[in-house]
Amino acid sequence: MDESEDVPKDFIKLKSEKLSVDEVSELVVSPCCGAVSLFIGTTRNNFEGKKVIHLEYEAYTSMAETEIKKICRDVRQKWPSVQHIAVHHRLGVVPITEASVIIAVSSPHRAESLEAVMFCINTLKASVPIWKKEIYEDEYSWKENKECFWANSEK
Amino acid sequence: QVSVLYFARSAELAGLRSETLSVPRQITSLQLWEEIVKVHPRLAVIQDQVVFAVQQEYVLLGDQLLVLQPGDEVAIIPPISGG
Numbered sequence: 001m002d003e004s005e006d007v008p009k010d011f012i013k014l015k016s017e018k019l020s021v022d023e024v025s026e027l028v029v030s031p032c033c034g035a036v037s038l039f040i041g042t043t044r045n046n047f048e049g050k051k052v053i054h055l056e057y058e059a060y061t062s063m064a065e066t067e068i069k070k071i072c073r074d075v076r077q078k079w080p081s082v083q084h085i086a087v088h089h090r091l092g093v094v095p096i097t098e099a100s101v102i103i104a105v106s107s108p109h110r111a112e113s114l115e116a117v118m119f120c121i122n123t124l125k126a127s128v129p130i131w132k133k134e135i136y137e138d139e140y141s142w143k144e145n146k147e148c149f150w151a152n153s154e155k
Numbered sequence: 156q157v158s159v160l161y162f163a164r165s166a167e168l169a170g171l172r173s174e175t176l177s178v179p180r181q182i183t184s185l186q187l188w189e190e191i192v193k194v195h196p197r198l199a200v201i202q203d204q205v206v207f208a209v210q211q212e213y214v215l216l217g218d219q220l221l222v223l224q225p226g227d228e229v230a231i232i233p234p235i236s237g238g
Contacts (some may be wrong), residue, residue, distance in 0.1 A: 040170075057237070060230055063230070089238075121238055125160050125237060127235075128237045128238075131163035132236040142233065143231075144234035144235075145234070150213075151234035153203055
């Protein structure tokens with residue numbers, strides 16, 4: 001048995017290739033854990049009656065990775081039994097229904113991994129410097145998360 | 156001399172993704188913004204929506220005094236939309 005599986009690890013990746021749920025869940029699977037919880041963020045085909053053709057993501061990559069590491073550190077403080085955490089975010093063009101983000105967390109029992117996954121995605125949306133552009137038929141729009149603490153928009 | 160990075164809407168308005176700017180070593184975040192807007196006046200429209208990231212720490216536009224070193228990275232951060 002490979003003992004390094006027991007050392008808790010964070011797997012953070014920003015990439016332009018299609019994300020894989022199998023790959024991300026396999027990263028966090030561990031013999032000590034009875035639970036793996038997953039969140040997949042997929043792209044919707046409509047916004048306010050407009051047809052979305054695809055999404056485009058860009059990132060301040062070095063800072064995004066650092067902010068995601070901070071989220072992982074906070075997760076481990078709040079839920080010490082969490083084993084592995086994986087956050088994969090896609091950059092560039094993401095077609096409709098494909099995943100833009102996958103988060104997986106493993107823990108011995110299910111409560112911690114379920115709560116940790118929710119915390120990860122909520123905090124990511126509030127603090128990680130990644131931007132999404134929605135491309136419609138005639139125009140495009142830079143989106144703003146309502147979680148963003150400095151945005152004034154009343155939308 | 157600091158390295159200024161532009162993202163998302165701010166990159167579209169400024170017309171570039173990065174450049175080097177000469178600024179005073181000590182400057183408030185609002186003054187730094189005003190220096191940048193002098194070079195790229197189109198950025199003025201997003202003043203109420205952006206923050207900075209100075210050496211990868213978020214800084215609101217305001218009275219906060221920044222002490223900058225040569226080569227420091229300053230990024231214009233429009234409202235984020237990851238996830």
